[in-house]
Amino acid sequence: MQDAVANWIVETDWLARHLDAPDLVILDGSMHLPNAGRDAKAEYLAEHIPGALFFDINDIADETSPLPHMLPSTVKFASRMKKMGIGDGMRVVAYDSEGLYSAARVWWTFRVMGHTDVAVLNGGLKKWKAEGRPCEDGRPAPRSERHFTPRFHGEFVRDVNDVKALAGSPSAQIVDARSAGRFEGTAPEPRAGLRSGHIPGSRNVPFTTLLNGDGTLKSVAELRRIFAEAGVDTARPVVASCGSGVTAGVVALALAMIGRPDAAVYDGSWTEWGADPSLPIETGPAR
Numbered sequence: 001m002q003d004a005v006a007n008w009i010v011e012t013d014w015l016a017r018h019l020d021a022p023d024l025v026i027l028d029g030s031m032h033l034p035n036a037g038r039d040a041k042a043e044y045l046a047e048h049i050p051g052a053l054f055f056d057i058n059d060i061a062d063e064t065s066p067l068p069h070m071l072p073s074t075v076k077f078a079s080r081m082k083k084m085g086i087g088d089g090m091r092v093v094a095y096d097s098e099g100l101y102s103a104a105r106v107w108w109t110f111r112v113m114g115h116t117d118v119a120v121l122n123g124g125l126k127k128w129k130a131e132g133r134p135c136e137d138g139r140p141a142p143r144s145e146r147h148f149t150p151r152f153h154g155e156f157v158r159d160v161n162d163v164k165a166l167a168g169s170p171s172a173q174i175v176d177a178r179s180a181g182r183f184e185g186t187a188p189e190p191r192a193g194l195r196s197g198h199i200p201g202s203r204n205v206p207f208t209t210l211l212n213g214d215g216t217l218k219s220v221a222e223l224r225r226i227f228a229e230a231g232v233d234t235a236r237p238v239v240a241s242c243g244s245g246v247t248a249g250v251v252a253l254a255l256a257m258i259g260r261p262d263a264a265v266y267d268g269s270w271t272e273w274g275a276d277p278s279l280p281i282e283t284g285p286a287r
Helices: 012-017 040-046 074-084 103-112 124-130 160-166 180-184 220-229 248-257 269-273
Strands: 024-028 091-095 118-121 173-176 238-241 264-266
Touching: 012 124, 091 103, 091 124, 103 118, 103 248, 118 124, 160 238, 160 264, 160 269, 220 248, 238 248, 238 269, 248 264, 264 269
Parallel strands: 024 091, 091 118, 173 238, 238 264
Antiparallel strands: none
């Protein structure tokens, strides 16, 4: 798969110039933690970038899994994209309301499904609004259905069995995007019933450390430094994890920007691992 690094991030001024491009589709991929008390779809209907469609991460998912927003089948994904008017050859730009939080999950999902012409809006709706750019409310005009051809790239996905084999192994590194408190087991998990701690042998790079105050991704030099200081050897394969497979996408995006576009995401992440008492955990700082 050939991707162009320059195309994975787009700036607000670029998007403002291309809002009316016929081959462009803008997706609001906002979502919030279950304890946030917020409704991402209602917020989208109240205010979004002109023409943006709502990409419901919780709905465009595997409805048969007990875990939240797991990857859908290729059939379901292609069907939803067709109905949304997203087809082959279209340029996809995803954003979220927090700056850079869940949009990277949308970026990763499209890449898993074989659609490489996908980018994240740097700074998202937060930066767009701070610059005084236009927004609209309500539902956008329906788009004509388009054919979407999924080409599943399993190398970007890891399941619990893969991660069990990798835990503590020198063959790859597991990088956890959760906060230091959650990683070390000193802060509670937002989802009930989960143990506290982390996957043995994993490293901690909280996704917030990869971002500037305005929600944009830090420079390549800064990203390299952050991973190095966390003990992440970016010359080795990386599997990104987090709470439920969302902010792990930020880690994967940051790694792609520094030349590691092959980072995988553990889709079940801590929601799966932390709920299973048969799986080992560690607490405290990374060892």
